[in-house]
Amino acid sequence: MKKSVIRNLLAVGCALFMVLSVNAGNAGYGAVVTGAGQLESEVGDRLFEIDSLSVSGPIDDSDFLTMFRGVTEGRISILNLEHASPESEEIPPEAFQSASGLKKVILPGNLRVIGWNAFKGCSGLATVEIKSELRVIECRAFEGCGSLRSVSLNPGLWAIYEYAFLGCALDSIIVPPSVTQVGDGAFAENNLKKIYLMPSVAPRVVNRIVNTVDVDLDLFHGTTSLDIPAYIPYGADASYREAAGWNVLTNYIETDDFPLEIEQAYPCEVVTVAAGQLGAMLPQVDYAIDSLVVKGPVNEADIHSLWTEAYRRGTIRVIDLKDAKIENGVIPAKAFAKRSDIQYERADVRRLILPGDIVEIGDSAFYGNHSIEQINLPEPLPSLGKACFAGCANFKVGRIVIADGVIEIPDACFSGCPGLTEVILPEELESIGRYGFAETGISHVDLPASVTSVGAWAFGKSRLETIGMSESLVKIGERAFYATRLDNVDFPASLLEIGENAFESTQLKRIEIGDGIVSIGNNAFSGNRLLTEIVFPSSAVAFGTHVFAFCDELKQVTIPEWMTVIPDNMFSHCRNLESATFPAGLKAVGYGVFIYTGLKEINLPDGIEEIGSSAFYATRFETLTLPASINKIGSDSFAPTGKLRYIKSCSPEPPITGSWARPSMMPFDVPVYIPSGSLEAYQKAAVWNQFENYIETDDFSTVGIKSVVENAADGNIEVYDSAGRKVYTGKSESFDTNSLTGGFYIIKQGEATRKIVL
Template sequence: MKRFYYLFVFLSFILFSSQKVYGQASFFDAHVSRYGELEQVLGEKWDKIDSLIVHGPINAADFKTMVHSARDGALHIINLQYAQVENNKIPDSGFVDWDWYTSGRYLDIRRIILPDDITEFGFCAFLGLTLRTINIPSSLRKLGESCFEDDKWLAVNPLIIPEGIEEIPVRCFQWCDNLKKIVLPSSLKTIDMLAFYYARVKEMNFPEGLDSIGYSAIYGTHLTEIVLPNTVKRIGNAAFSDNKRLKRVVLPEGLAEIPQRLCGLCSKLEKIEIPKSVIKINSGAFQWCYELKTNLPPEIKWIDWDAFSYCALDSIVFPTTIEYIGGGAFNDLTSLQKIYSMSPIPPICAEHPLVNPGDGPFDGYTPNDIPVYVPIGSGEKYRQAFGWNYFTNIIETDKFPTGIMSPKMGNNELCKVYGKDNELIIEIPNLLSSPIHYSIYSTKGTMIEQGNLTKSYTLKMPSKGVYIVRVGNTTHKIFL
């Protein structure tokens, strides 16, 4: 009998404890009649409910009530499909408690159901939640900056951005680790800086009509291919950097420059189609792309430091247009077998601006005994020129892989270029029958001026210093 009594007491304690622990988790259907009333309607239940449905008008104050119930209570699921949200906008910081977030904690709201008439998500609207699922209403027309930032558990796949949206704003999906597929609308014009920074998305389209992609916008994703439409006119620095699974990139025709660090650290990148329109490749553009093989565009003028260092290039063809090659641009090309340089005047080679002073574009583990083919009559100039003097096997030829015959060296220079009294002078002895192109750069790669000449020309320079001047196929380094 005594044993039965103790068993009864024990079971009663377990039942009581279960009710105390699990009885708090409950559903509540809240009906409100005016903005700001939700706190009053919840009353003493504010910290005991885990699921909430709201009927009626709500505003920013009501969102703060829901945040309070999630932070200090048990609220995990919020259904607003029957609510009338003020201005049809999820307010700025709508589901955020900044003290909580800045202390490194995630607000444990796991599911949100929105009304069908929402037109805007505010700044940081859903930032830093444990959110797993949310519906994106087709009525939505604006995403706020950082609105889904740091929602590491968000796993709506595919996540479809509604038609009418024109911008994925700054940090919108930054650090969304569980997004796998994004469907972007045909109305999209801009993917702004850091928009998908370290979002581990595997699939994403880039619609026709897209105009610009910002700094580090597609950084550190799991994409394997990026194909951009020709409508893209601007790409920010490091836009596609550190995409470890990226194998192929197609850039838009008409692009004039490759941005800094565009695909840096894309260690699996095998192929990138550089548009023929590109005349400048900026620093670190393809650095540490260990499997990359590609060709230089036919009118390239400027290749900045570290642009192709550690790539898998096995041959390089420098066209006659090349004017400047930065330090380390072709550093550590262990697979390189040959180089063709079609300009009769050796392109200017610079030292590395940050590391290994004295090293030119081709140092490190780039082999120095490979054949370097240059135009007939120019071999000695290449052997004496900084950067090119790294190589021990310079060979003169008039046959280049493009089939274009390299211009032969004449006995006389077409023109003289020199500096005097803070002026740069391009002296042409005789009036030319057809214009000749000229361009003037600072040693940092900034273009000062370009144009076409048929006679001598004098330009007042902005300051004293060193300038690089190219006239036709000749390149000059001028000190003022």
């Protein structure tokens, strides 16, 4: 006879004994209810006369309240709930809080959770018997149970949360091997003399109560001697000594002899005659199994039942379907996916053996399955559904080969599978869907020549280092290669569109944009902190904002001749960008284009009309020349971080401008050179009227000249045109005046300068 049957017979016998004991005059009562909410009417006036109460049948929160009254207003000190069935499989929060008269409780057989504060302050509680596959002990569940000297926690328990046994009288505790989380302070203020830790990996210590605040995790809060014997499995020493919360203990002892007896698991085989039978067969299988072999015909309902049973038990590690005949060879949608409809349960299947004739894996078939480590996938893979392996964080898939004839990788197909390290794509492939290989371990991929589209996030946050681009590629989606390790990309001539954030935060050192590209989205190359060179195309491109922002190593840029407006924030926060060469046809500089860069000079071309707000905010320029064509300047456009020597505003009409900058950044006593006859206009103009040191001039070319020499000695020289733009830097003997158009030029060598007219 199976142990489970014997246990059930004994339980029924105990319930009958309780009923008979009442009839014999003992102060106990066995209540059998057929529906939740009936306990008060069933017990009646006995509630305040009996010393113990046994309950069988369905119960709800109102029934727990009845029991609470029997303890706090009556004489009940013992509760036997082994055969009671709470509707939510939970002892409700605060169910028996401060019920000091309660001395012993036998918990329900279907119990999964002991709610927060459930027995808090039950100072007389000395015995707690767990008869179920309890999963979670919530925070402060037994806090202040000062008479509780021992408790036997069950195999299958997952979590003991914050302060669960704070202020009890435990002298030892056995943490079952299934526990993966223990809350901060869970065992504080006890009388612990030893502790048995059966998990082979130290359970993670958490504090969900103050999850927005950094706290020092401490299971014992300084109330337990740190050198108490802590018994752990062989090979677990490093795990515990390095884990937060556990690393405070100093006396770890490795052993394989633990006082908690774990029922030995064994494999089980189930053979179906017809599809649809598993749902009835699986509940009859003994509980103590760790692997399940299924043979015979199986349909979608069978797979659903199989996975539900794996969730309910939590002990099955291997499911073998090698000799099962799955209907139509299709793994159904969500077949082995994470289940959100089952509370306080989890599947722990590590290995799945599929039949060899699988032709399709449905949408989300393994979605969010964190436990699965091995699946014997056929090679090449069959037809794949969307998100079929998404979120399989521990799936050690390694290398996969996509079958010939596949033209699309479905959305999120392998997203979140770091164990995927290599993929071979078919020659017929045309597109890779959104998140197709995001957050995988793939380091290199060759896109077949037929691929025209790489979807959003396709390889985002993967470990991709190198890529062979398709010769037919037309579109790269947003964040397609975000935060990868790519350091070089050769864009094909076919490429037309690069989406937003497509190459953000990669390791690109050089970017050459092909002539065929027509649009590049916001932040497409931002955050490439190793980038040193940008080669713009000869044809116009529609750029978004922040395209090259936060590229720390970029020191020089040459804006292409076709660009008339520099898009907003294009080079913002490129902190080492010292030089920018502007095209002659430039009309406007957008918002924040060079904000927080290292620009030392601002040489704007004649013909420019508008400077956007914050365009040159917090840059290092020492001189500023505003061509006569400028008619509008945005707020905070020019805010130097270095020492500003002078400003030249060449227009007789003051440009319309917002506030220049905070006084701490803009010295309003700096010399401002303006055309002769325009002083009154500048002194009356908004914002311009803040400057205090205007100097009228008819010759802006001489502004800033300290001395004039007739001949520059041999050495390095700099040549500027009448607008203040640098047109030559190099050796004086190599300078050819024939390369210049007619006009005034300033030649500078060190602090000496001279003017020439051509």
